[in-house]
Amino acid sequence: MKSLTRKTVLTLAGVALAAGIGMSGSVKAADVPESDDPIIIAINDWTGQIFNSYVYGALLEKMGYDVEYVVAGYFPQIAALADGNLHTSGEFWSSNQGPGWAPYFESGEVIDVGDVGLSAKEAWYYNPKSLEMCPGLADGWEAIRDCGEIWADAETYPNGRLVDYPIEWGTRNVDRIAALDLPLVSSPSGSEGAEVAEIISAFERGEPLLAAFWEPHWVHEYDLIPITLPPYEEGCETDPSVGINPDMIMDCDFMPTRLYKAAWPGMIEKFPAAYQLFVNLEIKNSDQEPVMKAVDVEGHDLKEQVEAWLVANESRWQAWIDDALE
Numbered sequence: 001m002k003s004l005t006r007k008t009v010l011t012l013a014g015v016a017l018a019a020g021i022g023m024s025g026s027v028k029a030a031d032v033p034e035s036d037d038p039i040i041i042a043i044n045d046w047t048g049q050i051f052n053s054y055v056y057g058a059l060l061e062k063m064g065y066d067v068e069y070v071v072a073g074y075f076p077q078i079a080a081l082a083d084g085n086l087h088t089s090g091e092f093w094s095s096n097q098g099p100g101w102a103p104y105f106e107s108g109e110v111i112d113v114g115d116v117g118l119s120a121k122e123a124w125y126y127n128p129k130s131l132e133m134c135p136g137l138a139d140g141w142e143a144i145r146d147c148g149e150i151w152a153d154a155e156t157y158p159n160g161r162l163v164d165y166p167i168e169w170g171t172r173n174v175d176r177i178a179a180l181d182l183p184l185v186s187s188p189s190g191s192e193g194a195e196v197a198e199i200i201s202a203f204e205r206g207e208p209l210l211a212a213f214w215e216p217h218w219v220h221e222y223d224l225i226p227i228t229l230p231p232y233e234e235g236c237e238t239d240p241s242v243g244i245n246p247d248m249i250m251d252c253d254f255m256p257t258r259l260y261k262a263a264w265p266g267m268i269e270k271f272p273a274a275y276q277l278f279v280n281l282e283i284k285n286s287d288q289e290p291v292m293k294a295v296d297v298e299g300h301d302l303k304e305q306v307e308a309w310l311v312a313n314e315s316r317w318q319a320w321i322d323d324a325l326e
Contacts (some may be wrong), residue, residue: 014219032273032325038066039267039274042077042089045166046192047295047302048216052090052116054306056281057244059317060274063325074098074168078262082109087264087271088278091116093214095257096170111268111323113261113275117282121215122254123226124162124173127199130208131225140228143182148183150208156185163198163211164188172237173212179251180230184210193296199224216285217294229253273324280320287313 006143039060041053057067072086075098080086080326104110126137133150136143144160151160162185164173165190174186187197195211196219202209203222213224229252236243236252243251267275287309311319 004132032063033065034274035270036066036271037270038068039271040068040070040087042072042080042086043167044072044074044077044089044091047292049089049091050302051288051291051295051306051309052281052283053088054302055283055309055317056088056090056278058306058310059277059281059321062275063273064075065271065274065319075170076151078104078110080201081262081264084264086267087267088113089262090281091118092260092262093120093122093257094260095122095255096172098170108265111263111265113263113278116259117262117284118216118259118288119285120257120259121226122257123213124229125211125213125224125226127202127209128223129202129206129226130210133208137225137227141230142184144182144210144227146186151184151210156187159185160210160269161185161187163195163209165195165212166191174249175250176229176252179245179248181245196296216289218297232256260310276324277320280323282316282320 037198039057041057043050043053053069057069060067070086071073072080072089074096077086077089078098081089105112124141130147130150131137134143134147136146148160149158149163152158153161155161160166160172162184164186165188171186177184177186189198195213196217199209199211199213199219199222201207210227211224213219230244232253232255233242237250237255240247240249243249245251261278261281263275263278267278291302291305292310295302
């Protein structure tokens with residue numbers, strides 16, 4: 001996927017505000033907006049989340065709200081939501097939450113607003129060339145112990161290279177490699193786009209690849225195959241006694257994940273209609289995946305993709321707005 005850099009995200013946010021995404025056909029009620037202050041929406045560093053955020057922002061503008069988009073690091077944003085410096089964030093992964101996040105939700109400083117609507121999965125994926133070179137991968141993770149060298153490069157040899165998430169997303173796979181005693185080295189990607197580029201490049205060159213990745217995503221067109229890891233057990237990511245290695249954490253598969261929305265609790269009183277719209281907002285895999293491909297592969301403008309989605313899905317979002325204004 002062509003990466004949306006920080007500069008690109010800021011540019012898109014500015015263009016969206018200047019152009020007024022989705023402003024045609026604005027819907028207003030007598031008491032909305034409840035405040036002249038802008039609603040501040042978090043922008044993270046992957047296209048799906050940015051799409052979710054711009055759709056929500058466009059609908060808010062239809063209701064008469066002012067909107068600001070702020071680029072926010074995935075892990076630091078939780079504190080900004082608690083402080084009210086951000087009002088919403090449109091796609092949290094329950095399997096990838098930072099240390100210390102739980103108290104924010106337990107105390108009510110940040111609100112879990114409900115599921116995004118996406119079906120999600122995280123895994124280690126190998127490509128067909130890897131299976132050709134190491135047929136045992138079809139039986140599960142233990143085959144890596146005999147086949148790790150097929151993914152080696154000059155920096156990792158004789159260990160294989162696991163193309164990993166950007167470092168900002170955490171180091172869970174470093175712990176997983178150590179706990180499972182595998183001949184691999186985690187190689188963090190510079191961005192989502194950089195990781196996608198490696199997946200495509202390996203396919204085009206006919207080379208084996210092992211990567212930590214996720215669904216939903218259009219790149220699965222390249223026949224990525226999830227490897228079976230030791231079953232997830234609750235607590236294995238924090239308690240060494242849980243799982244197959246009694247001395248280490250992360251000796252298990254990825255935690256089953258849900259994708260959910262989060263908000264500053266002050267929204268409920270300050271922007272009640274906007275908050276209810278956020279509750280109602282539902283983005284599905286079939287909404288997000290075509291947009292990601294159109295923007296990241298085909299080079300289409302994200303703002304235009306949001307506009308097209310609004311036109312094609314008016315009956316859906318109009319019902320969300322109508323409910324929020326009741």
